[in-house]
Amino acid sequence: MSGGSLVSIVDDDECIRESLPDLLRELGYSSRAFSSAEEFLASDTVQGTACLILDVAMPGMTGPELQRELRRRRIEVPIVFITAHQDETLRSRLLAEGAAECLFKPFSERALLDALRSTVGAA
Amino acid sequence: VVDALTRVVDGLPGLVWVARGDGRIEFLNRRWREYAGLDTDAPSQAAFAASIHPDDRSRWDERWRDATATNDPWELEVRLRRVDGVHLWFLCRASPLADADGRAVRWCGINTEIDDRHRTEYQLRTKESHFAAWVESFPGLMVTMDRSGTVELFSRELLEYFGRTREELRNWSITDVVHPDDLERVVTAFTQSVTTGTPYSIEHRCRRADGVYRWFQVRALAARGDREEITGWYVVLSDIDEVKRAEDALHRARSELAQVSRATSLSMLTASVAHEVSQPLSGILTNATTCMRYLDAEPPNVDAARETTRRTIRDGNRAAQVIARLRAMFSRSEFTLEAVDLNEAIRELVALSQGDLQRDRVSVRWALDESLPPITGDRVQLQQVVLNLLRNALDAMAGVDERRRQLVIGTARDASDRVRVSIGDTGVGFDGQPPERLFDAFYTTKPDGMGIGLSVSASIIERHHGRLSAMPNDGPGATFSFWLPVRPARDGAGAAALDLPTLAAERAPSP
Numbered sequence: 100m101s102g103g104s105l106v107s108i109v110d111d112d113e114c115i116r117e118s119l120p121d122l123l124r125e126l127g128y129s130s131r132a133f134s135s136a137e138e139f140l141a142s143d144t145v146q147g148t149a150c151l152i153l154d155v156a157m158p159g160m161t162g163p164e165l166q167r168e169l170r171r172r173r174i175e176v177p178i179v180f181i182t183a184h185q186d187e188t189l190r191s192r193l194l195a196e197g198a199a200e201c202l203f204k205p206f207s208e209r210a211l212l213d214a215l216r217s218t219v220g221a222a
Numbered sequence: 223v224v225d226a227l228t229r230v231v232d233g234l235p236g237l238v239w240v241a242r243g244d245g246r247i248e249f250l251n252r253r254w255r256e257y258a259g260l261d262t263d264a265p266s267q268a269a270f271a272a273s274i275h276p277d278d279r280s281r282w283d284e285r286w287r288d289a290t291a292t293n294d295p296w297e298l299e300v301r302l303r304r305v306d307g308v309h310l311w312f313l314c315r316a317s318p319l320a321d322a323d324g325r326a327v328r329w330c331g332i333n334t335e336i337d338d339r340h341r342t343e344y345q346l347r348t349k350e351s352h353f354a355a356w357v358e359s360f361p362g363l364m365v366t367m368d369r370s371g372t373v374e375l376f377s378r379e380l381l382e383y384f385g386r387t388r389e390e391l392r393n394w395s396i397t398d399v400v401h402p403d404d405l406e407r408v409v410t411a412f413t414q415s416v417t418t419g420t421p422y423s424i425e426h427r428c429r430r431a432d433g434v435y436r437w438f439q440v441r442a443l444a445a446r447g448d449r450e451e452i453t454g455w456y457v458v459l460s461d462i463d464e465v466k467r468a469e470d471a472l473h474r475a476r477s478e479l480a481q482v483s484r485a486t487s488l489s490m491l492t493a494s495v496a497h498e499v500s501q502p503l504s505g506i507l508t509n510a511t512t513c514m515r516y517l518d519a520e521p522p523n524v525d526a527a528r529e530t531t532r533r534t535i536r537d538g539n540r541a542a543q544v545i546a547r548l549r550a551m552f553s554r555s556e557f558t559l560e561a562v563d564l565n566e567a568i569r570e571l572v573a574l575s576q577g578d579l580q581r582d583r584v585s586v587r588w589a590l591d592e593s594l595p596p597i598t599g600d601r602v603q604l605q606q607v608v609l610n611l612l613r614n615a616l617d618a619m620a621g622v623d624e625r626r627r628q629l630v631i632g633t634a635r636d637a638s639d640r641v642r643v644s645i646g647d648t649g650v651g652f653d654g655q656p657p658e659r660l661f662d663a664f665y666t667t668k669p670d671g672m673g674i675g676l677s678v679s680a681s682i683i684e685r686h687h688g689r690l691s692a693m694p695n696d697g698p699g700a701t702f703s704f705w706l707p708v709r710p711a712r713d714g715a716g717a718a719a720l721d722l723p724t725l726a727a728e729r730a731p732s733p
Contacts, residue, residue, distance in 0.1 A: 111580070114505030114537055121530065122508050125515040156581040183500035183577065205503040208511040 104149035136160035177218035259305030275301035363459035385431025401427035497577030505537035589632035618649025644703035
């Protein structure tokens with residue numbers, strides 16, 4: 100694990116949890132992946148997270164609900180939403196509600212890097 | 223002797239008379255005298271003539287001229303005036319008393335009252351002409367035929383419709399206006415009715431005067447006599463062309479609706495599939511990107527690269543499976559019968575809708591009967607029904623926040639040889655709407671709905687000889703369910719063929 104800023108991933112899709120941390124580490128970030136919002140909230144990673152890559156639709160607590168929960172707890176962390184629903188209305192709403200970015204799956208390395216650089220800066 | 227004879231003559235049930243050879247009245251019996259109000263049994267010729275109805279006098283005179291010329295017995299029906307001035311019909315019969323040369327020297331006659339019979343005959347004639355007039359002016363196409371099928375009476379509309387003259391119609395056979403494609407059916411039905419006397423009813427096209435064929439319902443009833451023998455036929459031809467056209471249009475609209483529904487389902491499915499494919503695609507892209515980086519490193523991290531490549535292949539297969547399933551669902555558009563494992567078909571559909579279920583935070587409780595027998599049906603159409611019920615259930619729960627959004631998906635073997643599929647939700651229920659209206663086309667309670675889904679679903683299930691119904695739950699929400707008859711599946715070849723794409727994908731060599 101490299102020593103860059105910690106990027107946490109919350110996604111119920113195993114493909115993402117498996118592949119994204121490897122790529123983030125290659126890009127110079129540290130990374131941890133969680134399969135649900137609840138798991139993330141229960142972990143000791145919440146405070147140290149520099150950026151949260153967050154799936155929108157998940158069983159149990161959804162991405163936007165986690166965003167509200169973090170705000171309620173006064174935890175300021177930039178959020179990059181990722182979603183498999185190519186829905187521009189949803190994207191605009193998420194951005195309007197304070198998301199740093201919203202990427203449609205599948206997204207490119209370039210798009211991911213741009214999003215991370217604009218939130219936490221280069222690794 | 224004379225007295226006795228007079229009593230007999232006076233007692234005979236008729237008006238008895240005797241005339242001379244030239245027709246001059248010599249004697250009238252008492253009954254006649256009393257009937258006509260004459261005070262003598264030998265009235266003057268003028269007094270006698272006055273008792274004959276003026277309209278009948280010429281016939282009477284003519285008859286006498288003939289009789290005196292031929293000396294043959296004769297009879298004649300005339301009206302005779304009663305004392306009160308009323309004329310009644312009588313049958314007058316006379317026989318000559320001839321001399322040695324065969325000439326009538328006397329005529330003996332008796333008049334029998336036939337007024338009742340005459341009246342009945344008259345009424346009958348009136349009725350007949352009324353009936354003829356009634357048929358003539360019948361507001362529709364009507365024709366009466368005798369026992370053998372020869373045309374007797376017909377309505378004016380019939381005449382005009384077929385553009386025939388009265389003479390042409392007399393020898394008319396309905397078969398020469400029947401559409402050639404319908405002729406065989408018509409002849410069969412007609413022969414059947416004529417030989418057995420059963421009512422005739424058949425729909426076929428008839429050619430109008432202008433050559434245009436229109437649909438008719440032709441019905442005929444046998445007219446029967448005292449001994450139940452067939453005396454003729456009453457035939458009515460009803461123009462049902464509009465109805466027929468409307469039926470055709472309805473049929474077309476139905477299949478168009480099914481098409482629309484298919485397209486709507488397709489667009490919903492496309493979204494689900496896009497979602498399903500996006501997930502493995504994300505994995506593929508990310509893994510491949512990472513792999514490139516491993517290989518570009520100095521020295522290349524081959525072990526890590528191999529691992530990411532393995533994942534890439536696995537995710538690739540996953541995406542291929544989704545597409546194979548999609549292809550299996552949409553490669554055939556016609557109604558095809560095959561053995562369908564409903565549990566499997568439902569699971570597949572729910573897997574494809576997983577994205578929607580997650581987005582709407584709906585959990586699924588399964589209640590599938592694993593021993594469910596396969597049914598014979600069109601797998602894709604049945605899946606469309608389930609998809610439609612699923613979509614409705616999700617829509618019904620969209621606004622529900624105060625309780626769990628749960629789908630209960632069940633299959634069960636119904637009593638007798640039926641299987642039942644049910645989809646329950648914890649949504650808003652029917653909201654006071656009558657459940658039976660739900661299945662009407664274009665009836666919807668959704669602000670953005672077209673209201674065709676349930677109607678098309680119901681028709682699909684009916685086509686499978688099953689039934690779709692809706693029930694409010696005991697708790698919140700509603701349950702839609704349908705039953706289908708279990709029919710002996712053929713040899714299962716259909717089912718095997720259907721599963722091929724999925725199986726092929728699953729059997730692809732693992733990396």
